[in-house]
Amino acid sequence: MSSDTPTSPGPTEGATGGSEVSTDGNAFFECNICLDTARDAVVSMCGHLFCWPCLHQWLETRPNRQTCPVCKAGISKDKCIPIYGRGASDQQDPREKLPPRPQGQRSEPENNGGFPGFGFGDGGFQMSFGIGAFPFGIFASTFNFNDGRPGPAQPGTPQHSEEQFLSKVFLWVAILFMFWLLIA
Amino acid sequence: MANIAVQRIKREFKEVVKSDEAAKSMIHLDMGSSENMMELTGTISGPPDTPYAGGTYILDIRIPETYPFNPPKVKFNTKIWHPNISSATGAICLDILKDQWAAAMTLRTVLLSLQALLASPEPDDPQDAVVAKQFKENPDIFFQTATHWTQAYAKGSTPVPEYSDKVTQLMGMGFEEHKARVALSNNNWNVECATENLLS
Incomplete structure (x- = not known):
């Protein structure tokens, strides 16, 4: 879906973006809606950066046709990823009447075979x-x-x-x- | 919410002024007289190799309170002969100014889109049915008419002497210039039909 995104930055474009940062402040991290530096930043699955309040208002404006404001890929509230920078001093900022930014999702690492409950260690369990x-x-x-059973x-x-x-x-x-x- | 619309318009204004297209004087944006920056005037030049080449088109842009979540209201102030633009009111039929608007679009992209619209009319989704019909059925007459309108209203420099003469002819009969031109354009430059049309 993002392959037809005209603005998705490729490796070379990323390099030019770097030079843009040096000449034009931090334009690279501007919200695509308010054109200001993104606050409470979220990124869509298609890779476009927004302020959460801005994106939320955009999604509210047209609830039955939720598309990315930049590339028109389908987006939704659940599929946005919040970005937490290090010097985030405005974390306590109450986001007024807006619902909070979507939570980051942390999935458990996948188990590579084996049933932990049976204690068979790393070996495969064969019935x-x-x-x-x-x-x-x-x-x-x-x-x-030596398998622990009585001799x-x-x-x-x-x-x-x-x-x-x-x-x-x-x-x-x-x-x-x-x-x-x-x-x- | 310190109005996001005003903030954005300020930034977009800078963007247009700094843009390459502005440097080549293809698009231009004026702040107009209003203090709140909610009414602007845009200017686009007619794209080359079209009947609009050499013309300068002025656009009225009204920014809604809910901008950028809703599109700006744009219409042509300069009269133009184009299937997707009303020859009477200047109203524009363009999807991005309606349901295909996206919040990441800017006044710069809107002006460029309108320029692209001039270069590639869409007669199957017309705003002006008469123009669209002429575009489909008499492409030559359409081209000449659009060129004539460009010269008459948009400071174009390509004259169409035949059409100018016909307008002068009707003006000699006491009709107002613009009305005469509209009647002739609507009737594929048939003087009799146009006269009838004007008298009815």
Whole structure:
């Protein structure tokens, strides 16, 4: 939309703007409506600078056809970005009857994968290895030593024999399953 | 709100005076007599290679209280033969002076836009239907008529002797010069039709 903006400053134009600043005060930061240095500055998505009171009045003047006063791109109150300079001593300036300048929007950085709640760290979380890998999942579980789960029970205890039994049952289930896979 | 309109007009005035176009005397802005700067007089020169070339056109500019959020009211003070400008009142049909106005436009851009309008008439969106019809149906007569009006009213220097003679002829019959010219222009310079028109 801003590509057809005749006044959008390209890199070269920016350079001439710099020289303009030196010769003509701070004309580069003039509001496009009142032609004065922009106060309570906001910038539109198409890159044009305005005083917020000026732009607000422009938008109020024609509520059903809100276009940028410079390039006529579509604009709206929500799509303006306020500009906060460092030496902004007029921050306490009550903007009279006007609604306040739109707030700056700060979005959270995006999460690059992973579910923070599960504590899997940076590794990808995978729900399934697919049907063929099902028995290996059984074997793999017996080799997990350092994952915080309680280790295998001591030999001789009833729990040990139960686990042995269960282990054998699952082993046989796994063997049958693989056998079935080979036949099928 | 210390009137934003007055502040802006002051700045725009400087802008026009400093502009390149003013240096080439293509546009000019006068503050007029009013103290509040709400009534100005603009001047544009007729663009070259048009029937308006060599002419100087004076414009009445009225700045509304709500400027720059609403467009200035502009009309031609100098009489002109153009499809988008009323030959009787000087009213202008130009979108940026109506719904296409934008607050970032200035008196300089308005004057330049009007100059561009002189160079490229828009007969499908006419202000003066008679002129627009002539522009479409008899482009040669339109061109000559516009040239003649430029010479008669805008200090143009290109005479159209045939048309001047016809105006003089009607004046000899006791008609007022401007009325005679209008009647002839409206009737494609047919003297009989124009006379009939004047007598009716």
